[in-house]
Amino acid sequence: MERIVVALGGNALERSGGDGSWAQAVVQMREAARGLASAVREGAELILTHGNGPQVGVLLRQNELAEREVPPRPVDVLVAESQGQIGYLIGQELEAALARERSPRTVLNFPSRMVVDAKDPAFQSPSKPVGRFYSEAEANLLRKSRGWAMSRDAARGGWRRLLPSPRPLRWLEAEAFLDWMARRKPASTVPIVAGGGGIPVLDRGQGRCEGVEAVIDKDYAAALVARTVAAPRLAILTDVPGVAVGFHRTWERWLGSVSASELREFHSRGEFSVGSMGPKVEAALEFLNAGGREALICDTTSLPRALRGQAGTRVRPG
Numbered sequence: 101m102e103r104i105v106v107a108l109g110g111n112a113l114e115r116s117g118g119d120g121s122w123a124q125a126v127v128q129m130r131e132a133a134r135g136l137a138s139a140v141r142e143g144a145e146l147i148l149t150h151g152n153g154p155q156v157g158v159l160l161r162q163n164e165l166a167e168r169e170v171p172p173r174p175v176d177v178l179v180a181e182s183q184g185q186i187g188y189l190i191g192q193e194l195e196a197a198l199a200r201e202r203s204p205r206t207v208l209n210f211p212s213r214m215v216v217d218a219k220d221p222a223f224q225s226p227s228k229p230v231g232r233f234y235s236e237a238e239a240n241l242l243r244k245s246r247g248w249a250m251s252r253d254a255a256r257g258g259w260r261r262l263l264p265s266p267r268p269l270r271w272l273e274a275e276a277f278l279d280w281m282a283r284r285k286p287a288s289t290v291p292i293v294a295g296g297g298g299i300p301v302l303d304r305g306q307g308r309c310e311g312v313e314a315v316i317d318k319d320y321a322a323a324l325v326a327r328t329v330a331a332p333r334l335a336i337l338t339d340v341p342g343v344a345v346g347f348h349r350t351w352e353r354w355l356g357s358v359s360a361s362e363l364r365e366f367h368s369r370g371e372f373s374v375g376s377m378g379p380k381v382e383a384a385l386e387f388l389n390a391g392g393r394e395a396l397i398c399d400t401t402s403l404p405r406a407l408r409g410q411a412g413t414r415v416r417p418g
């Protein structure tokens with residue numbers, strides 16, 4: 101069995117333009133689960149992680165609407181909540197799909213924390229847009245009353261809250277998780293770890309960690325997880341077929357097999373947007389640099405074909 105870390109995109113789980121209902125998320129996950137289950141049938145030992153952008157957006161909105169009666173929960177708590185709900189969703193659908201493929205397994209969710217650095221420059225310049233859109237007047241008010249960083253989204257016409265997106269330094273539960281991995285029967289479970297990039301915490305020393313209002317990009321967390329569990333392959337599943345150069349331009353070209361140095365070159369020319377494709381590309385490069393054998397970036401349903409070298413963007417070392 102080949103160990104593969106698979107990161108599911110938050111946007112791939114909850115398609116933009118949908119009605120935002122849970123029923124729709126279930127349908128979406130059902131589709132993703134089919135690909136995951138057939139990869140398992142073909143011999144993959146999966147370790148899953150996932151994003152949570154749209155889901156945290158919903159929780160922030162619930163916070164906002166309920167504010168008069170229920171004191172808002174801080175962002176680290178919302179990340180923890182998202183790990184619970186998305187892990188549950190993945191478990192329900194993946195277990196059913198695995199049973200259908202005659203490879204039954206229990207999906208085990210491990211809520212996880214990631215230590216971030218209080219001196220990470222991300223805290224000085226928040227960059228990750230979250231939650232709903234606001235008018236300019238609302239944005240100014242929120243900036244003053246709550247100290248939120250706000251940015252204008254020119255394309256979609258409105259203002260959004262920005263959260264710091266620091267790099268994950270250390271996965272707190274890593275050692276205990278590896279311990280569990282060494283003792284389990286690989287053919288009996290599929291673990292989910294570090295959902296939503298992990299709950300961001302600061303290490304205050306003497307065993308005390310403190311949650312912090314930030315969101316970690318799940319792509320960086322996935323690379324860290326893949327290195328920790330020494331997986332030869334990392335697959336990042338999203339809502340586009342792979343990595344494109346000239347994305348949305350007339351000269352757009354989708355990359356198939358590509359070397360790390362070619363990809364690095366495209367990245368240095370600014371081909372990949374900050375906060376979306378950029379982190380995936382950087383995570384892939386980081387992973388290969390640390391000894392990974394192959395990094396895949398593809399859409400949610402193409403995983404089995406991408407693993408066979410027939411779909412998605414496949415990055416090799418060198």
Ligand code: ADP
Nearest residue numbers: 109110111151338343344347371372373376377
């Ligand atoms: P996820 O939830 O999967 O992390 P993101 O929105 O963060 O989703 O990243 C995927 C998005 O990256 C795509 O929907 C696409 O719009 C965007 N993107 C930006 N630049 C590129 C590029 N060069 N090639 C492909 N997709 C790109």
Ligand code: MG
Nearest residue numbers: 151317375376
């Ligand atoms: Mg993303």
